[in-house]
Structures are given as structure tokens and as C-alpha cells.
Amino acid sequence: MEAGDIRRALTRIAHEVLERNRGSADLVVLGIPTRGVTLARRLAARLREIEDAEIPVGSLDVTMHRDDLRRQPTRALAVTELPPGGVDDKVVVLVDDVLYSGRTIRAALDALSEFGRPRAVRLAVLVDRGHRDLPIRADHVGKNLPTAHTERVRVRLSETDGADSVVIENPVVETVAPQAAQAAQAAQAAPVQDRTEAGES
């Protein structure tokens, strides 16, 4: 996906959200750090343009509710910032960049329940790459990207990464000799970063 595709996808999602909600009443947009927050801000701006109404936007850090804390190195915590109106009896739209196993969203639902009881929670994602571990489905999807388990989806946004793009990165084939694998890795244009940094879910 290029910048234009991302922009059009967000505009469509904004219209879908408003159509589903029959307007912007009681909407609260919450992004899941880090790139979900950026997308949430963009989505809220889009909603504002369409409806000419102020849409509360915030961020929801799910780190402390994850179920894989003990399987990975310690994760840094991000900021949780709820809009002043809270989430009680609101329609919360969770925004994330990539929907993959569904575990992040499970953690987000748990985290959200600590702040109150929304009337409804909807999920908007830029990319749905399949391979769900949990019975979770997005309400609004920017693009369905069929991927293999071994591939990685990288989302870059201009606010944090300089430019807008979504790319599928091919994995290094493990059967190849180590030297060849290194060469293959080096041949890949994009530098491979930490998984969480790469905005993969």
C-alpha cells in the first residue's frame, strides 16, 4: 500500500464508522500504541472533516494486559491517555495498524474494561493479515493482506517513519546456509528492526 491507498482506506473507514454509528454521537477513537495512535489521530481528523464535530481521541496502552509478557523481553510501557469524557456508555473505536493473532485486541478489551463500560466497542485496522489465534474480527478493515505465517507486515507512517507505506517482507529461508541467509537478509531493501518497533501485530 502506498500513501494514497492508506489515505483512501482511512477515508473509507471513517465513512463506514459514521454509517454504522449513524453519525458521530458518542464516538471515542482510541489508538493502540504506537502506530495505532497515529492512525487514530488521522481517523479522528477525517471524522471531524466529514461530520464537522469534535471527536474525542486518545491512546490505550495494552502492555500490562498482554498474555505473552513472560515469553518476550520486557516491553516498554506507552502512554494511556483517555479523553476527558471517559468511555462509559460511549461507542469506542479501537484502532491498530495490523490485525494478526488478535491477542493485542484481547488485551485492549481487558485494558478498556478497567476504564469503564463502553456501550459498544468496534475495531478498525489498516491491515488484516489473517492467522487469528482468537475469535476476534475487525469491523472496519483498510486492506485484507493474505500472508504466510513467516512473512512480516511492515507499516510505516509519515509521523513516525518519514513516509506512508505498507509492505510485506519476505522471511529469510532457514534451510539456506547461514552465509547465504545473511546475504539474503542484506539484500532485502528495508532494514529489519525489532518486531514491536516494526509495528507488526
Place this chain on the structure above:
Amino acid sequence: MRHLLSAADLDRDTAVHVLDVAEQMAATQRREIKKLPTLRGRTVVNLFFEDSTRTRISFEAAAKRLSADVINFSAKGSSVSKGESLKDTALTLEAMGADAVVVRHSASGAPHRLAHAGWIRGAVVNAGDGTHEHPTQALLDAFTLRRHLVGADGASRGRDLAGKRVAIVGDVLHSRVARSNVLLLGRLGAEVTLVAPPTLLPVGVDGWPCTTSYDLDAVLAGRTSGPLDAVMMLRVQAERMNAAYFPSAREYSRRYGLDARRLALLPEHTIVMHPGPMNRGLEISAEAADSPRSTIVEQVSNGVAVRMAVLYLLLSGESVSGGNP
């Protein structure tokens, strides 16, 4: 970070990271539901060979807010009073599957022994050992200082205490809080001045990263190194004093106690700290302790957030105790 035994183990970036995590933890403590599921299924043992109110309750609250199971152990009323050694106590805790052991001991170095003797696999947190160190107290003091002097909530993220002037006043000799604070605040860029009678300054204090003075009035008025940003009063630890370190409590109070007159010498923004428990009327007067610039009660609530951060950083991440479900 595997254990937290000394403030000296924390370099500047690690210390700032702990404070940033503590800031997030403090934010969760302002919510309606304060409990987080983060450390569910982990066990934290509070192993207290010495009396404590604040530190033990604070660690217990921190562990419980993160959903860890807490076992409290105090030497009084346990087999320690029958003569059980630290090693055998540790082996017992290991057999019960402690993921973290928070230890306070009257012997300096006991937590270090516990961490490195191979008796237990869990993380060890020093909650005060003899007259050596009390790193979580230093962290919560640094956290309190940063909130007041640099910025609260998100504003101070990633920032240290560069250029802030802190005076630590009183019984430095017996104070593990002073030692940990000198190391940590120095590493965070603060300028620390120790103020005490010569008898209550430890031997070798010249080698510490701080300056010393015997004249409290001069330091408070900013005549030695410049205006102060914070004054930390230390408790006179009578229970550790086996000799006459000062002629009388009255004389100590006259020369080194913080009272209303001395409070007036301080600049407007300067905060007054005390790690507690206080000897009201000895090192700090009631006017100073209860004044609006005192952060003594706030230090206690900050202690919970800081200890949550420490437990989170030690206990989340890849399991080291082998008890992975």
C-alpha cells in the same frame, strides 16, 4: 536488570527508564480500577528481618496492584527467632517458588549474599540492608524530585535531574537512604550536598560524588553552592547509635533541625522531603513537616508506583525461574 541491590547498579539511562515506567504506573493508580493483571501467577516474598512500615506495605501494595501473590515474612514470629540462618530461610523460600524476594536485613550486604550465593533463582530486591543501601527509596525520591522540579506526568519523560541542587541533612552515617540517594541523584545529574555534624558523616565521604558541609544555615540560604531545589531531612537513627554522636537532642535540633525559621531561608520553589519515619521536634519541626512544600506524604504514594515499576521490570520478560506455565 536481574536484581536491584544497589543504586550504583543503575546507570543514567536505566534509572530514567525506571522513572518513566513509574510515571505510567502512577497513572494507572489514578484510575478507578487500580489493579492490573500484569504479574498474575508470580509470587513476591517480602522478607523483612528488620522493622518497617512504609517499605513493606508499599512493596505489598505494589505487588498486589500488579496481581502478584504476596507472602509476608517478618523475622519476629518466624523460625529466625529460633536461630534459623539466612541460607535455610532462603532455601525454604526457593522451595515454595518465590519469583522475587524483597529483603530488608540489619546486616549490610545480606541482599547481595542472597542474590549471588545460588540459594534462590528469583530476583532479589534490596529494601534496605544495614547502613549500606536502600535503592527503591532513592528511586522514589528521584521520582518525587523529578515530578516537582522537572515536570509531572508526560512532561518529564526521558529527562533526568541535571543541575538540580539537593541537600541531604542529618544522620548520614547510619543512613542507607543517604548513600543510595547520593549515588542515584549524582548519576541523574543532580548536585548533592550532605550536611551533618562531623561525627555523623561516614569515613571516606570525600570519595562520594557530592560535597559536604557542617553549616546548615549557610547551605539553606544558598551561600555554599547556590539556591537549593530540595532539602531532604534524615531520621536520627537512635537505635543504631552505640556512642554519643552529639551532646544532646536539643543541641542537635538547634543546629541541624529544620524549623520554621530555617524553612523561611529557602527559595519559594524548594521542596522538603523526609524518607520517614520522622522524629518530629528532633530533625524536623511540625511546621516544616506539615508545610505545603513538604512532599513527605506524596513520597509514600510515589513509593508504590516506583516499586510497581521495579517489580514489573524485574518480573516481566522472559522467565528466569523456570516456572513457565
